[in-house]
Amino acid sequence: MEAVILAAGRGSRLQASSACKPLTPLLGTTLLERNVRLALHAGATRVIIVTGHRHDDIHHWKQRLPLRLRHRVALVHNPKWACTENGYSLAQAAPHLTGDFLLLMADHVYSAELMQTLVACDPDGGAVLAVDRRLGRAGIDPHDATKVRLENGRVKALGKGLQQADAYDTGAFLCSATLIPALASLRETSDTRLSALMQELADQGRLHACDVGDAYWQDVDTSEDLAAARAGLLAGLGKGKAADGPVSRYLNRPCSRWLTRRMADTRLTPNLVSWLVLAVTAVAALLTANASGWPMYLLAGVLIQLASVLDGCDGELARLRMQGSAYGGWLDAILDRYGDAALIAAMTWQALQAGGPSAFWLGIAALAGSFLVSYSAHKSDQVLREGIRIGRDLRMLILALGIALQQPEVALWCLALAMNFTVFMRLLRMRHVL
């Protein structure tokens, strides 16, 4: 699957926010970059951006992309952007396409869920349009939006002035490769509006509709739309991850989301946040090892919990901006393990001062168990469903409470028993399923 992003228009109503509409800043990235990452995340192998107005700005933006993205982005210029419509821009991309393709608008914001729903559809020799049945939804101007009339899962008619509409056009299409020849031969003298091309397809019964349910999207024409898009994406953070444990769900996530919203517009990248988490964890470990007197114990506990909260922000930021990457997830996992080692070692050091040398072996058991739970999860998570799961959120809370309440040995006992028991159960259960 390839992708085309139409980014040739002037976008005059947003010129107060940005001279080049596709490069309008949004949550630490730009409208265009967000859609490029979204398309790649949805499975596109290559993204063709059709430029027009301010082509040079977009060219410079492309040159500054990380190599991993830049290699997959191609710019195609529509030289007649000023006197043609968006269908003609799409026609410029057609000669470069080789198969089915996603078609997105640079000035639309889409959620990852919307994209996921759309790419699961079958264009069936025509095209699929993602439609939103929530007519009258907040944030969408019903007069300015393109509306569609549906019949038996197909689009019958679409347009801004449509009477008796069933849904909004979200501006996201999945098109079959069979459309390419007709697009490539589009004349500038014909009706070059994309909606006209799509109406033609609809007349042939080849434009299917894909209901996006309550997935978020926003057409961004004005600075009010931009503010609405920002708010809508930030609200999407609330969904959390299905894998979250109870500590994460009820304690950490609300706090980390609050922090992520504060970070969203900054230049902090998810990977930088992962390193920041390790730094905070290291300070917490130093304090834990050297603490004496209840204020320091309490502070160490608070810092550990803060690191645990902050540990949610890298992933949230990545999902919010579509900046997630295989490297990011891997880096986070490795740095988290170093953090685990530092904290458990610090706790063991405390226990060694307070109790006897036997705390050394207890600490090693806790450390090995914690590591092995993460190490064995690579494989066991693929095949086992575990009822109760002692994740990092709970481990960190045990450590935070252990030091705050001056009970390092109790915390180490909890970890050593729970973690090694988890590994032992996995060894037993995997025997039957692997």
Added chain:
Amino acid sequence: MEAVILAAGRGSRLQASSACKPLTPLLGTTLLERNVRLALHAGATRVIIVTGHRHDDIHHWKQRLPLRLRHRVALVHNPKWACTENGYSLAQAAPHLTGDFLLLMADHVYSAELMQTLVACDPDGGAVLAVDRRLGRAGIDPHDATKVRLENGRVKALGKGLQQADAYDTGAFLCSATLIPALASLRETSDTRLSALMQELADQGRLHACDVGDAYWQDVDTSEDLAAARAGLLAGLGKGKAADGPVSRYLNRPCSRWLTRRMADTRLTPNLVSWLVLAVTAVAALLTANASGWPMYLLAGVLIQLASVLDGCDGELARLRMQGSAYGGWLDAILDRYGDAALIAAMTWQALQAGGPSAFWLGIAALAGSFLVSYSAHKSDQVLREGIRIGRDLRMLILALGIALQQPEVALWCLALAMNFTVFMRLLRMRHVL
């Protein structure tokens, strides 16, 4: 792909070794079980065994198979086994087949390499016969063996009495599903020899040849053949693994192969050997932690190195008997990590007695680094090629020398620096490739 194993014949020449030829013991398993595992390992989803002579013995053997294997094995009885040939046995399996299938002989021993070469071929609407061009090879009786004449990659003729032969018939076929209807309608009154059926296919130009190169196989008819098969498979152990480091290749592997040969005929399973390695490692760790005086130090070092050598045996035994499994590899990795933790902790304990408390942090760094090298390898091994690799073999040698020479702190420094540096380099390099 499915598989058929012909196991109906009497095998009178081997009756001194075993009443039921397919169940003749070989290297801690049986001829038949080895071929079942081999077929599954090569990608077969199901194995149909055609029985005849001593059907009940094979039925009982099947009931005692591990569930994971038993679910994939079906027995089909050839009631006329005494008065028909092996082609008629194959015909009994035909109604149960649904696609392309491997065809193996219960009384042949094949190497995994041979199977791999064969399943990579395309039966192209007919069949592929694995052939061995090493005429006069030791272990094969040239008068008793089935020979083939080749022309342009196809078999022209096959038979025991063939003049002007080009290669041996190894008794392993990959057959196309198109052969099934003809097989199912085979009459017992016609020539029911498999070689006659294959000759017919050859006459139609539909029997292709697949040269197995120097891959091992053996037709087992006599107790001399059985001894030759045992020796041939044990010799195959010598190949080692491409991923072996220098310590493994020149020091550990020769010793572990010697041990594996000793274990081969016992009932020790690879998984049991993995647990045994952990037990020896635990004893070595106990000794390391409590050693005083050079004889104990030396003994601890020798035990660590012994555990390292033994660590190669589980995999060797699994490859030798085709007993490898996803669970086995996973179990081994997890138990190895516990072993690492025990040894590094013991070394740290020694260093704590000898030096000051700062050895604690050094030990934690060595432990975390060692864990993280294994933890990060899950992903980095898939995409990175590392020039020098400090594997477990080298880590164990450093620990063994460290305790034997009474230099625990030096060993910990080596590990802490080398392991964490390896992780650091991976973090840098993966950024560009992930």
